[in-house]
Amino acid sequence: MRIVVLVKPVPDTASGGERLRPDDWRLDRAAIPAVVNANDEYALEAALKLAEAHGGEVVLVSMAGPGAPETMRKALAMGAASGTLVTDEQLGGSDTLSTARVLAGALADMEYDLVLAGADSSDGGAGVVPAGIATLLGLPYLSYAAKIEPDPAARTVRVHRISPTGYEVLEAPLPALIVATQALGEPRYPSLKGIMAARSKTLETKTLVDVAVGAGPVGGAAATSRVVGSEAPSPRAATRVIREPADEAARLVVEFLAERRII
Amino acid sequence: MTYRLSEDQAALRDAIRILADERIAPRAAEIDRTAEFPWDVKELLASHDVLSLPFPEEYGGLGGDLLTVCLAVEQISRVCATSGLILAVQELASLPLLLAGTDEQKARWFPDLAAGRLLIAFALTEAEAGSDVAAARTRARRDGDADGADWILNGSKRFISQGSVADLIAVFAVTADGDDVPRHERLTCFIVEKDMPGFSVERVEHKMGIRGSPTAELGFRDVRIPDANRVGAVGEGFSIAMRTLDRSRPGIAAQAVGIAQGALEVAAAYASDRKQFGKPIAEFQMIQAMLADMDAQTEAARQLLYKAATEIDAGASDASRWSAMCKLVAGDTAMRVTTDAVQVLGGYGYIDEFPVERMMRDAKITQIYEGTQQIQRLVIARALTAHR
Amino acid sequence: MPGDAIWVHGELAADGSLAKISTEVATLARTVGETAGRQVVGVVVGADPAAAAAELARFVPRVLALTEPATADHAAGTIVGQRLAGLIEREQPAFLLTGAGPEGRDVAGVVSALTGWGVLVNAVGVTWDDGPVVQMSVFGGKLTTTSRLTEERGIVTVRPNVVTAEPAAAPGSVEAGNIFGELDLPLVRIVDRVEAAGVAAPIEEARIIVAGGRGVGGPDGFKVVNDLAEALGGAVGATRAAVDSGWIPYAQQIGQTGKIVKPALYLALGISGAIQHKVGMQTAGTIVAINRDPDAPIAEFADVVVIGDLFEVAPALLAALRARAG
Numbered sequence: 001m002r003i004v005v006l007v008k009p010v011p012d013t014a015s016g017g018e019r020l021r022p023d024d025w026r027l028d029r030a031a032i033p034a035v036v037n038a039n040d041e042y043a044l045e046a047a048l049k050l051a052e053a054h055g056g057e058v059v060l061v062s063m064a065g066p067g068a069p070e071t072m073r074k075a076l077a078m079g080a081a082s083g084t085l086v087t088d089e090q091l092g093g094s095d096t097l098s099t100a101r102v103l104a105g106a107l108a109d110m111e112y113d114l115v116l117a118g119a120d121s122s123d124g125g126a127g128v129v130p131a132g133i134a135t136l137l138g139l140p141y142l143s144y145a146a147k148i149e150p151d152p153a154a155r156t157v158r159v160h161r162i163s164p165t166g167y168e169v170l171e172a173p174l175p176a177l178i179v180a181t182q183a184l185g186e187p188r189y190p191s192l193k194g195i196m197a198a199r200s201k202t203l204e205t206k207t208l209v210d211v212a213v214g215a216g217p218v219g220g221a222a223a224t225s226r227v228v229g230s231e232a233p234s235p236r237a238a239t240r241v242i243r244e245p246a247d248e249a250a251r252l253v254v255e256f257l258a259e260r261r262i263i
Numbered sequence: 264m265t266y267r268l269s270e271d272q273a274a275l276r277d278a279i280r281i282l283a284d285e286r287i288a289p290r291a292a293e294i295d296r297t298a299e300f301p302w303d304v305k306e307l308l309a310s311h312d313v314l315s316l317p318f319p320e321e322y323g324g325l326g327g328d329l330l331t332v333c334l335a336v337e338q339i340s341r342v343c344a345t346s347g348l349i350l351a352v353q354e355l356a357s358l359p360l361l362l363a364g365t366d367e368q369k370a371r372w373f374p375d376l377a378a379g380r381l382l383i384a385f386a387l388t389e390a391e392a393g394s395d396v397a398a399a400r401t402r403a404r405r406d407g408d409a410d411g412a413d414w415i416l417n418g419s420k421r422f423i424s425q426g427s428v429a430d431l432i433a434v435f436a437v438t439a440d441g442d443d444v445p446r447h448e449r450l451t452c453f454i455v456e457k458d459m460p461g462f463s464v465e466r467v468e469h470k471m472g473i474r475g476s477p478t479a480e481l482g483f484r485d486v487r488i489p490d491a492n493r494v495g496a497v498g499e500g501f502s503i504a505m506r507t508l509d510r511s512r513p514g515i516a517a518q519a520v521g522i523a524q525g526a527l528e529v530a531a532a533y534a535s536d537r538k539q540f541g542k543p544i545a546e547f548q549m550i551q552a553m554l555a556d557m558d559a560q561t562e563a564a565r566q567l568l569y570k571a572a573t574e575i576d577a578g579a580s581d582a583s584r585w586s587a588m589c590k591l592v593a594g595d596t597a598m599r600v601t602t603d604a605v606q607v608l609g610g611y612g613y614i615d616e617f618p619v620e621r622m623m624r625d626a627k628i629t630q631i632y633e634g635t636q637q638i639q640r641l642v643i644a645r646a647l648t649a650h651r
Numbered sequence: 652m653p654g655d656a657i658w659v660h661g662e663l664a665a666d667g668s669l670a671k672i673s674t675e676v677a678t679l680a681r682t683v684g685e686t687a688g689r690q691v692v693g694v695v696v697g698a699d700p701a702a703a704a705a706e707l708a709r710f711v712p713r714v715l716a717l718t719e720p721a722t723a724d725h726a727a728g729t730i731v732g733q734r735l736a737g738l739i740e741r742e743q744p745a746f747l748l749t750g751a752g753p754e755g756r757d758v759a760g761v762v763s764a765l766t767g768w769g770v771l772v773n774a775v776g777v778t779w780d781d782g783p784v785v786q787m788s789v790f791g792g793k794l795t796t797t798s799r800l801t802e803e804r805g806i807v808t809v810r811p812n813v814v815t816a817e818p819a820a821a822p823g824s825v826e827a828g829n830i831f832g833e834l835d836l837p838l839v840r841i842v843d844r845v846e847a848a849g850v851a852a853p854i855e856e857a858r859i860i861v862a863g864g865r866g867v868g869g870p871d872g873f874k875v876v877n878d879l880a881e882a883l884g885g886a887v888g889a890t891r892a893a894v895d896s897g898w899i900p901y902a903q904q905i906g907q908t909g910k911i912v913k914p915a916l917y918l919a920l921g922i923s924g925a926i927q928h929k930v931g932m933q934t935a936g937t938i939v940a941i942n943r944d945p946d947a948p949i950a951e952f953a954d955v956v957v958i959g960d961l962f963e964v965a966p967a968l969l970a971a972l973r974a975r976a977g
Contacts, residue, residue: 020794038908038927070270077274096770097763119908120756126772127751128808131728131760140837141729141761144753146901158842161726162753162902165665166847170726172839182894182908183901189281192312195274196325216767224769224805229797233788233934239950242957249957250967253939254975256955260937262859262916263883263972 001056001152003047004110005080006103006117006130009034009064009071025227026093026220034071039118041078041187043180046148047116048079048188054152057081061110063091063102069203076198077190083201084110088208093220100132105213106206107137114157115177119144130179140172146183150174268569272331279338282311288342294475295345295621300428301475304346308339309379317354317361322373329510330572333517337565340521341528344625345475347518349382352425352476355511355633356385359433359452359503362510363495372431372454384429385511386420386455386481387504393422394638396435396504397446401483403436403453414438414453414493416486419465424632426479427464430457434483435500450500454492461486472624505583510575512586512633516568516593519629523561523597526604526622530554533608533617544607553607557600564589564596587634587642594636597626656744657684660735661695661707661714662754663727665844669695669706671856672750674816676809677710679777680748681819687779689745693823694738696731698723704825710816712823717830726839728754732761733834739766741831744804746783751808752855759806761836770806771798775813775913775934783807788934811855812913847900854903859885859916860935862905864928865892866921866942866961873898875965876920882972888912890928906931920961924949941965 011027012035021028036044047058060075060083062068072083086106094102107115120127134141146167147160155174160167162181190198208218216222240256242249257263268276286307294301308314317332318324327335332354340347357376360368375381392398401418416436426432431454438451455462465480495503531554534545544550571585579585601623605612612619630636659680662670677693684691693707693714704716715738721730735758739747747762749755751773763770775795776786785798785807854860861883863876873887880887889899891906905912906928917935922928924940924947932938933952940953941961950956957964 019790020796025796042908073270074274077271096760096772097767100760100764126770126808127753127756128760128763128770128772131732131757132764135729135732135761135764135836138836140839141757142726142839143728143757160845163665163844164853166845168726168841169843169845170839171842172837176839181901182891182904186895189278190274192275192278192316192325195271195278196327198274199271224802225771225798225800227796227798228784230794232793233795236938236952236954239953240955241945241950242955243959246959246963246967247971249959249964250971253955253957253968254971256939257916257937262937263975 001051001054001113001150002111003051003056003058003114003116004061004107004112005040005044005047005058005075006115007040007044007060007062007072007075008037008118008121009062009068010037010121020227020230024093025230029065029067034067036071036075037118037121039120039180039182041075041118042182042184043116043118044075044078044080045187046180046184047114049185050114050148050150054150056113059083061103061106062086063094063099063106065092072203073198074190076201076203077194078188079194081201083203084206085203086206086208086211088219090208090219090221093223094218095223095225096126096128097132097216097224098218098222100129100136101213101216101218102208102211103129104133104136105211107133108212113152113174114150115139115175116180117177119179119181130177134177137177140176142170142172142176143179144181145178146181148178148180148184268334272334275331276334276338279313279335280341282307282313283339283342283346287339287346291343291346292615292618292621294343296615298469298474300425300477301346304343305349305379305382308346308349313339313350314353314379315377316350317357318373318377319369322369322377324373324377328572328576329513330569330576333513333568333572336514336517337521337524340518341525344518344522344622345473347521348424348473348476351511351514351518352385353383354514355507356383356429356431356433358507358510359494360454362506363452363499363503367491368454368494376431381430382425382428383431383433384423384426385507386423386426386432386434388420388422390419390421394635397449397501399435399437399450401434401436403438403451403488406487411490413490414488416453416455416461416483416488418483420481422468422632423479423481424476426481427467427477431455432457432462432481433494435504438497438500444498447501448498450504451497452494452500452503453488454494455483455486455488456492459486459488471627472621473628508633509582509586512590513568513572513575515629515633516564516571516589519590519593519597519626520561520565520568522622522626522629523557523564523593523600526601526619527554527557527561529617529619529622530557530604530607533611550607553603557603560596561600564593567592581646583642584646587639590629590633591636591639591643594626594629597629598623601626654743654745656690656692656742657687658739658744658747659691659693659707659711660731660747660749660755660758661693661703662750662752663695663697663700663703667697667699667702669703670750670754671816672752672755672809672811673707674710675811675814676748676750677707678817679809679814681711682814683777683779683783692744694735694828696722696734697727708823708825709818710823711819714823714825715828716825717828719830721834721838724841726841728757729761729836729839730834732758733765733836734830736762736765737831738828746804747806748777749806749808751810752853755808759808763806768805769800769802770808771800772808774807774809777807777809810911810913847902854886854888854905855910855912857886857912857914859883859918860888860905860912860914860932861885861918861920862888862890862922862932863893863899863920864890864922867893867898868921869896870898872921872962875962875969878969879918879920879965879972882969882976883916883918885914885916888932890922919949919953920965922949923947924952
């Protein structure tokens with residue numbers, strides 16, 4: 001099986017240092033180190049497990065700025081075989097539609113059985129890009145997967161799609177695009193072997209010229225929306241600390257909730 | 264080195280830090296208390312491919328350079344100096360083969376060493392030959408004149424790290440000692456396998472620190488060694504030993520930097536929590552001064568180490584100078600930082616409820632083995648004044 | 652007037668009723684439409700849209716109900732998206748509002764790709780100033796941004812619990828709409844539908860959430876979490892640690908890789924409040940935490956923190972709540 005995983009480098013939320021650029025209110029991606037979007041790691045783990053079970057390889061595709069190769073190395077260290085990075089100055093500030101067009105363009109001349117994407121990204125995660133890519137490429141779209149079961153011989157795939165009341169079992173022909181969720185299983189730590197092997201794996205870079213982009217303009221200049229302002233939300237009032245013994249503490253909490261008309 | 268670790272070096276360092284914090288740190292106090300070799304930690308390192316770092320890829324290793332190995336030793340030593348030594352010794356003792364072994368020898372032993380199935384020790388020191396390496400008395404004589412004849416080994420080695428748990432021992436023995444033989448051409452290196460008849464572990468020392476790492480006295484009584492186990496040319500032993508130490512001293516420096524870092528972190532955390540006179544002691548200037556000096560000195564030792572490893576990997580002609588410097592500075596730093604860490608913790612630093620007293624005991628050996636600090640200074644001074 | 656209407660997509664739940672989030676988005680759309688002086692139209696697409704359309708009509712003056720049999724046993728997102736895009740092409744509205752949950756996002760993504768319309772996502776507020784002005788909470792709540800579309804048409808996805816659903820003074824009308832043309836995009840067949848035992852309404856819709864973290868210690872520990880949720884009439888949530896340890900299903904995970912929630916009350920038991928979880932719940936109206944560690948991050952942003960053993964405090968709280976009710 002050949003599985004493409006879409007990965008996005010995002011600012012590391014654990015660092016707490018995310019901010020907007022003061023001049024154009026775009027996300028300042030240079031401010032703090034980037035990591036692979038957490039949801040994409042789940043997608044990658046699912047892909048690696050599928051490749052291990054059915055034979056085959058996992059390749060990465062990403063649209064990102066120039067610092068991306070460092071971040072993609074970790075994904076390669078987890079076990080992906082190679083990666084393609086679409087990077088171009090014009091792409092800074094791309095909106096979701098532009099991102100979908102560019103990624104669809106990159107996928108257009110690739111061969112694959114499955115494309116896996118994370119449910120959304122932590123840096124403003126819209127969760128609409130995978131649906132857009134599937135639409136542009138005419139791929140069957142299966143979202144919010146808790147389980148993925150391909151049948152390579154029959155050229156179909158079954159997916160458990162999380163629903164509000166449980167799940168639906170979906171079936172589609174291959175190739176298909178699947179949105180992965182955390183329910184698929186924890187991503188592996190890269191092994192030392194994987195880390196060392198990542199050094200020699202190919203990460204090719206493509207510019208907009210190399211990628212036939214699906215109908216319509218792309219890039220920051222073509223953005224269909226822009227940020228016009230930002231403000232810190234009003235701070236919460238100071239925390240009230242209760243250290244009394246359990247029964248008294250419980251009484252105080254009930255009083256507090258009643259005051260706030262919650263109960 | 265471009266003054267930053269590459270992304271895979273940083274990734275590797277972080278991966279080993281996590282492994283050390285989660286799986287090795289909880290065992291450190293017990294390893295010290297029982298003074299038993301931690302086979303479980305050795306298995307852990309083997310199964311996570313840590314022990315394969317120093318070995319070439321074609322023999323199943325990860326082909327890590329010296330800096331990469333040092334990063335690993337540092338992270339492990341941060342939580343347990345004994346455990347850090349497992350990797351450091353595996354690297355040290357394999358260096359003679361890496362530097363001078365034949366392809367057949369490498370193919371014979373490296374796969375098992377890389378996988379951690381076999382452990383190897385480095386036996387150079389003797390009771391009467393510590394700093395004075397060439398004064399060794401363990402001898403190997405040829406059994407007959409035929410080309411490729413066996414060697415018969417007699418003598419003993421002292422203070423051999425992991426000598427009692429190793430499967431292979433790289434032994435340096437006198438093979439020629441006439442007056443016409445220059446001092447540095449008297450030794451030859453051999454690989455002794457622990458099952459060879461005549462090889463024995465005579466004793467294991469009770470030590471101040473790195474107590475989980477067995478330091479052994481080894482006896483050789485008419486041990487028959489095939490010529491195929493000879494490493495390098497006859498008489499090349501001293502050169503192999505010196506080149507080995509040039510590449511292995513940074514490993515000890517890494518252990519020392521790791522110990523210092525571990526002690527610093529405990530002291531800083533303690534100072535932030537411990538309240539006296541109404542506030543955390545970390546707010547008192549004398550403590551701040553101590554912590555600041557500890558941090559700056561540890562960082563300086565670390566940077567010198569990374570630079571030295573990078574220079575040695577690049578084949579610098581003054582490798583000996585780099586190697587001696589980084590080990591000198593790191594060892595002294597570890598001793599100073601751990602001593603200050605005990606001081607910061609005060610009474611609590613002296614008891615085994617906190618790890619700093621162990622770290623201080625562990626640090627001392629880094630000023631002694633793989634060349635005492637005094638020998639390091641000689642090496643540096645000679646390099647400095649040689650051409651003048 | 653053609654060319655400037657505000658449309659609202661009404662999501663169908665599995666049983667054919669209107670999803671709760673759509674009642675909120677519809678209320679929001681009506682309010683914005685009134686300010687803007689624009690028509691507001693609801694659109695429902697489904698195999699049997701009548702019930703949902705009637706419900707949606709309680710919130711907006713006019714609803715188009717499209718009968719699309721294919722959604723009976725095929726994944727809806729792509730189908731609904733295509734029908735909406737087709738309708739948009741014919742009727743030429745200006746804006747489309749959808750929910751920001753899984754169903755709404757799927758539809759928004761498909762419509763955006765087919766129409767070339769941009770999407771403003773995860774709105775926590777929508778106002779009007781010659782076009783929709785959208786507030787988004789970013790960086791784990793550290794910042795609220797205000798954004799606009801650059802063109803005169805586009806899509807906005809709206810988070811749950813941003814407005815309280817409020818029916819209009821008088822119900823609107825429902826018209827049956829026609830579907831035109833074939834569905835071009837591949838259909839994904841629904842082979843089976845499985846109800847998970849005891850799964851309540853989506854946690855994003857809950858007014859009160861009681862959540863357990865690592866401090867709960869195991870699946871047994873979740874009993875007191877469940878009891879408290881029941882006593883408060885709320886839903887049960889969890890941190891990633893609890894889910895990854897297998898103590899509770901992923902559907903109830905709150906945080907960066909789980910759900911983002913905005914309940915009136917978030918009661919956190921044994922949760923440290925690390926950033927990855929914080930981003931999922933920090934805009935809750937009231938946050939009460941029970942934790943044994945006074946230095947846990949949650950103690951800094953909760954409204955009330957009880958320092959103590961949750962296995963003592965939580966049962967005491969449960970008893971106090973029951974006493975009050977009884």
